[in-house]
Amino acid sequence: MVSIKDIAGWRERIFSSLLPIVLVVGTVSTIAIVPFLLQRGMWPVALADAIALGWIFAIWRLKGLPYTVRVFHFLAVVYVLSVALMLSIGAASLSYLLGPPLIASILLSLRPAIVALILCAVSLLGLGATGHISLSVPGWEHDPVKAALVAALNYTTIGVMLTLICSNLLKGLSLSLAELQLTSAAVSRLNDMVVIAKAVAHRNSAQPITFVNKAFLRRTGYAREEVLGQSLRMLQGPDTDQAVITCILEAMGSNKPCNVELVSYTKSGSAFWLELELMPFTQSSEVATHWVLVGRDITERRTAADAIHRLAFYDVLTGLPNRRLLMERLAAALEETPANRGLNAILYLDLDNFKNVNDARGHAVGDALLGHVATRLNQTVRNSDTVARIGGDEFVVLLGGLDANPSVASYVALDVAHTIRTALAAPLDLAGQPYNIGVSIGVALCLDARASSHDLLREADTAMYRAKANGRNGVVLFESAMLSETQYKLTMERDLAQAMNNGELTMHLQLQVDRLGVPAGAELLMRWPRADGTMVRPDIFIPVAESSGLIVPLGNWALREACKAWLALDRTGNPMPLSINVSPLQFRQPDFVDQVCQILADTGAPPQQLIFEVTEGLLIEDIEQAIKRMHKLAALGIRFSVDDFGTGYSNLAYLTKMPLYELKIDKRFMHDTPHDVSGTAIVQSILAMAGHLGLRVVAEGIESIEQAQYLTAHGGAYMQGYLYHRPMALEQLIQWLQDSSASVVATAAYG
Numbered sequence: 043m044v045s046i047k048d049i050a051g052w053r054e055r056i057f058s059s060l061l062p063i064v065l066v067v068g069t070v071s072t073i074a075i076v077p078f079l080l081q082r083g084m085w086p087v088a089l090a091d092a093i094a095l096g097w098i099f100a101i102w103r104l105k106g107l108p109y110t111v112r113v114f115h116f117l118a119v120v121y122v123l124s125v126a127l128m129l130s131i132g133a134a135s136l137s138y139l140l141g142p143p144l145i146a147s148i149l150l151s152l153r154p155a156i157v158a159l160i161l162c163a164v165s166l167l168g169l170g171a172t173g174h175i176s177l178s179v180p181g182w183e184h185d186p187v188k189a190a191l192v193a194a195l196n197y198t199t200i201g202v203m204l205t206l207i208c209s210n211l212l213k214g215l216s217l218s219l220a221e222l223q224l225t226s227a228a229v230s231r232l233n234d235m236v237v238i239a240k241a242v243a244h245r246n247s248a249q250p251i252t253f254v255n256k257a258f259l260r261r262t263g264y265a266r267e268e269v270l271g272q273s274l275r276m277l278q279g280p281d282t283d284q285a286v287i288t289c290i291l292e293a294m295g296s297n298k299p300c301n302v303e304l305v306s307y308t309k310s311g312s313a314f315w316l317e318l319e320l321m322p323f324t325q326s327s328e329v330a331t332h333w334v335l336v337g338r339d340i341t342e343r344r345t346a347a348d349a350i351h352r353l354a355f356y357d358v359l360t361g362l363p364n365r366r367l368l369m370e371r372l373a374a375a376l377e378e379t380p381a382n383r384g385l386n387a388i389l390y391l392d393l394d395n396f397k398n399v400n401d402a403r404g405h406a407v408g409d410a411l412l413g414h415v416a417t418r419l420n421q422t423v424r425n426s427d428t429v430a431r432i433g434g435d436e437f438v439v440l441l442g443g444l445d446a447n448p449s450v451a452s453y454v455a456l457d458v459a460h461t462i463r464t465a466l467a468a469p470l471d472l473a474g475q476p477y478n479i480g481v482s483i484g485v486a487l488c489l490d491a492r493a494s495s496h497d498l499l500r501e502a503d504t505a506m507y508r509a510k511a512n513g514r515n516g517v518v519l520f521e522s523a524m525l526s527e528t529q530y531k532l533t534m535e536r537d538l539a540q541a542m543n544n545g546e547l548t549m550h551l552q553l554q555v556d557r558l559g560v561p562a563g564a565e566l567l568m569r570w571p572r573a574d575g576t577m578v579r580p581d582i583f584i585p586v587a588e589s590s591g592l593i594v595p596l597g598n599w600a601l602r603e604a605c606k607a608w609l610a611l612d613r614t615g616n617p618m619p620l621s622i623n624v625s626p627l628q629f630r631q632p633d634f635v636d637q638v639c640q641i642l643a644d645t646g647a648p649p650q651q652l653i654f655e656v657t658e659g660l661l662i663e664d665i666e667q668a669i670k671r672m673h674k675l676a677a678l679g680i681r682f683s684v685d686d687f688g689t690g691y692s693n694l695a696y697l698t699k700m701p702l703y704e705l706k707i708d709k710r711f712m713h714d715t716p717h718d719v720s721g722t723a724i725v726q727s728i729l730a731m732a733g734h735l736g737l738r739v740v741a742e743g744i745e746s747i748e749q750a751q752y753l754t755a756h757g758g759a760y761m762q763g764y765l766y767h768r769p770m771a772l773e774q775l776i777q778w779l780q781d782s783s784a785s786v787v788a789t790a791a792y793g
């Protein structure tokens with residue numbers, strides 16, 4: 043864009059460009075006319091022309107002289123020349139006399155123009171009246187004074203008109219220029235970036251930049267010369283959204299303004315966010331002659347907005363989409379009809395025994411493992427699939443665009459799930475130690491167009507739980523029957539919590555006897571009588587209590603009941619050791635030992651009379667911690683029994699490190715003893731091991747004389763089963779003990 047000059051600047055500019063033109067035109071016309079003048083003997087005119095040209099040449103070259111001096115000289119030349127011409131060739135050169143006032147009004151101002159006009163008018167009058175020039179007026183041919191007066195009057199009239207027009211025009215121009223300068227100064231000092239480009243009609247042609255303000259130069263690091271003349275395209279770069287560019291081009295094509303946010307680039311190539319307002323500038327026609335762009339750096343705002351977006355939609359630890367984004371994408375995927383895009387499937391992943399990594403190696407290593415899982419998942423699936431982390435060690439993969447045929451789609455989804463399982467299973471080095479990631483995966487296919495994203499996720503979750511129940515590290519495809527199981531479980535959980543609150547649960551005791559059938563203790567067994575008179579079996583509700591966490595309050599309640607039962611038995615003269623089942627979850631509660639101490643203190647029951655039955659599940663995880671806690675409780679006097687011994691994966695090496703008192707043989711081994719060879723072999727080895735370790739043995743599920751005889755013949759384990767006693771309510775047991783006076787024998791055996 044041309045820099046804005048004031049009117050004085052424009053005058054100087056006009057004057058400088060006028061002089062060479064006058065010189066050239068004057069020289070050409072003088073050369074053309076000189077032979078004619080000389081032929082006619084008008085050499086003074088030729089001489090005057092030559093002097094005038096020399097004078098103008100001097101004015102042109104002497105640029106160091108003040109502007110007004112040079113203009114006055116120029117005016118003098120024009121005046122002298124016009125007078126000389128009038129003297130030599132008469133009224134034909136009268137128009138020359140208009141030169142001085144007009145030139146003075148354009149190059150100086152009104153006042154010198156009026157002076158010039160008066161001077162010229164007076165000269166005309168003087169020369170005419172004295173007869174130096176012939177100014178013929180019809181009727182007054184012989185009266186030169188009147189003719190001169192008429193000519194001078196005419197001259198003055200037209201001279202005043204022209205001078206005033208020029209002067210006013212220039213005055214208006216001067217005001218506009220001053221305003222323009224003001225605006226320009228304001229624009230160049232704006233903090234917003236301003237760019238003006240020339241509008242070029244063709245859509246794909248470059249729109250050359252004609253103006254940029256300081257704010258633009260400051261932000262982009264360019265120098266003005268590097269930008270002027272360049273295409274507007276220099277504002278965009280590799281990360282500029284093409285959709286935004288298209289929007290700008292469309293606005294330009296239709297001569298409309300537009301507002302956009304786009305990534306722009308500095309000279310050094312660093313990207314920044316620009317909020318841009320693009321306005322067409324039109325003059326006379328509808329079509330824009332220029333584009334005015336006003337931009338603001340909104341990088342900070344966008345960065346903050348991006349950060350908020352990331353926190354809202356992405357998991358901080360792994361950078362994967364979180365549950366919210368997953369649900370949005372899932373909902374969007376479900377809206378598309380399978381005929382267009384194929385079926386969608388959800389893979390619900392839960393790492394196996396991840397808690398162990400946290401416990402054994404610390405949270406930081408656990409975090410690192412989650413990061414590796416995220417990376418491997420992303421490497422395994424397509425870019426178009428979504429991998430999300432929806433909680434602790436739970437990930438979800440959304441597979442879209444599977445085959446529209448459900449069988450093919452299930453096959454593909456299962457195949458991807460197996461590929462993921464294999465990929466995660468590859469050994470991983472975590473803080474210098476090898477680790478294998480096991481994962482349970484539930485797969486659900488969206489077959490029902492009406493199903494919600496929540497339904498689909500719940501189905502995949504259900505299938506994942508089935509994979510866990512199947513022994514972990516596997517893949518299970520959801521089947522509708524699973525959901526009713528889950529719903530049943532949820533109802534059961536709710537009812538169980540209610541039954542606990544209402545005190546509907548009861549404790550039954552089943553006696554354990556020695557080889558002579560004499561009661562030697564009892565195991566407490568929970569019972570849940572329903573309002574409808576039915577009894578919920580413990581093997582049904584205990585797993586529900588375990589999976590829902592209700593087992594913890596339930597276990598505390600059972601311990602309190604056991605203490606009260608022992609005291610009641612003691613009061614009636616039948617003190618005997620009581621066995622209580624302690625679930626792994628309850629045992630792992632950090633305050634478990636404190637809870638036990640509290641209950642013992644509250645009830646006053648002797649810890650030496652309590653046997654805690656723990657399952658082998660307790661011994662799989664966190665063995666060191668479990669052993670430490672057992673020793674603490676053993677120090678109080680509590681004894682330990684391993685329940686269902688032989689059914690789990692007991693680490694036998696650890697058995698010797700535990701303060702054990704007893705092993706219990708599971709009833710499934712007793713079931714076919716002594717007839718089944720393998721079952722009997724297991725019973726024999728447990729008896730032998732217990733003998734070796736000096737542990738007492740209790741065999742469960744004794745229902746036949748043969749079983750009892752077999753045990754008596756092989757080391758004399760204590761026995762528990764329907765052959766001797768069914769579980770009884772406490773009052774019933776006390777009554778039975780009193781009736782059979784067996785209490786004396788029990789006291790003798792354990793006293």
Ligand SMILES: Nc1nc2c(ncn2[C@@H]2O[C@H](COP(=O)(O)OP(=O)(O)OP(=O)(O)O)[C@@H](O)[C@H]2O)c(=O)[nH]1
Binds near residue numbers: 435
């Ligand atoms: N390191 C780490 N651990 C987490 C994070 N969020 C949750 N966890 C832990 O992840 C574990 C999740 O354990 P679960 O899935 O319940 O149990 P698991 O040990 O994986 O056992 P299964 O799922 O039954 O195989 C818990 O111990 C949480 O404390 C996290 O951001 N970082």
